[in-house]
Amino acid sequence: MWKFVHKLASPPHFYHIAANLISWFAMPGLLLIGYGTYAGLFVAPPDYQQGDAFRIIYVHVPAAYLSMMAYMAMAISAGIGLIWRIKLAHAVAAAVAPLGAWFTFLALATGSIWGRPMWGTWWEWGDPRLTSELVLLFLYFGYMALRNAIDSTSKADRASAVLALVGAVNVPIIHFSVEWWSSLHQGPTLVRQGGPAMDTAMLYPLLAMILGFTFIFGALLLRRVRAEVLYRERRKRWVRDLILSGKGKR
Amino acid sequence: MTSQDQALPDLLSGPKALIVRDALLALKRPGDVLNPLFFFAMVAALFPLAVGPSEEQLQLIGPGVLWVAALLAMLLSLNSLFLADYEDGSLEQMLVSPVPLPALALAKSAAHWLSSGLPLVLVTPVIAMTYQISLSVTGILMLTLLLGTISLSLLGSVGAALTVGLHRGTALLSLLILPLAMPVLIFGARTVSLVAAGDGVAGGLYFLGAYVFLMLSVAPFATATALRISNE
């Protein structure tokens, strides 16, 4: 098992495997998003309260879900890198952060657009989920700023890993505290005791979108990690060979 | 030559000596203690000037303003928590000493709280008075600040350890610590507001207390790791 992990974690090996994996993530991702977009816009009935405005959840919910997942993925890979000194794990953490920040931004933007017809304002401090997304965005900014401020890659990796781990301990607490703080609270709509409260015609496209976004996220992440690995190993022999052989384009 | 296996007298003597040393340093440089206090008072004084002197309004925003001011004042003093030790080399001596580093990190947080957190709590009544905050509410405000500043000293030590020795460390420290400090601010300030509105306090105080314990178990280790990395 260890041997397998170490082999996978070796940068050249990962670089080549990831190249093949990307399409395995991207294809189903695009298909699911295609179906979800079509079904979400044309098949799902309008919400009896929110009308057509609710359809933005097909972007908002997957983005919000991934923004949290990305932070957890970042913290876990950073922790693995810190504890077991696996360089690839640090490269993954470094590659996740900007992606996570983008998905957080997407969740915030769509949430704000959603809020316009719902609350009549672009921003509603009373909504706990939007507020925690905002704090999450600041957490990503802090993480990336710390990385940028440290010149040595190995030092930046480990310092930002400590931050990511402390942040991961705090993320649930931040979420909880913001929820406590807000009074204007809309209960979770997707998972509810006794089955989802949503109409299946609305729900299936949403599930497809969540899954599709996750696949696309995986594909984007693999791409970014490949680039990160290539950059970090730029002085190594295998990268030089790769570039000279002209196969680096793929 | 004495035995190489000779151990330290006990685990506590190192951290205790560190607290005493930092307290002594604070006494010799009272400015380091007083400046954040002045800052706290000044931020608190800015709000009535900006918002207007209406008594009702001040009572309403008072707890929140004092909490934000305290948070910023803590942040101001956190910046120098490890800086002097880093520059003169005494941090390095801590890193190579046989005293477990988390214990020393905890001692640094304790010393920081004694010289920054505790004074803030103690001057709070004076500033609360200018906001026409009633005595009973002031008591709760002090209690929340007491618990909150302990958490902030611990949490902040992680940020200070991560940014020590970096250029532009001050702005970075705020960027790292402020989002993490949000639960403390929320529970601290909202608990006081709830009391002022006549509601119960238990929930918020329990949370603040629990958060202190969480930070006690996480922060010293994270700080120790961060110090080793920063000092490389």
Next chain:
Amino acid sequence: MTAKLSGDHLTLFRGDRCLFKGLRFALNPGELLLLEGPNGSGKTSLLRAIAGLLELESGTVRWNDIPMHRDRLALQNAMVWMSHKVGLKGDLTLVENLRYEAALRPQAEVEFASVLKKLGLNRLTRLPVRSLSAGQQRRVALARLLLSSAMVWLMDEPTANLDSEGRKLVAAVVQGHLANGGMAIIAAHQDFEVDMPVQRISLQ
């Protein structure tokens, strides 16, 4: 069991540049290891790595044949580190500084006053360390070594900022330590003169 400090396959990079590769050393009681080389050759880095302040790219430092990463405190308990930063608080007096330091590491059974006298510091005890000269501050750092019971002394440029008399003092102090069965690793820019056989590692 006699004590032993050793290292093998020590490799360290700074950025992309290799400072040293596959380096090894072994030190027994009474022995001195000199690290030589020009500025930037990695003497200090090697010393810091042995002190546990810097992570090596590969290789292991062993104290009594136990790898450092297995038991970090065992070596730290037996080691004292003298860096080019003296590590003293300028606002505190010499005595206040050393009293604090005494709680950080095991202390030898020597008389405080006699150590200060030996180093010519006995008249300066009540002054804040800030008001001492650079050379006097180095002597305080030497006092830290003499007061501790540590067997291993790691010294980075111990003679910097010292006049010839001071340099002789350092050499005498180190020699006394070795004669007592101690060990020392010294990174020295100029030649460090002692009347005894030494091991040398030259870094380029």
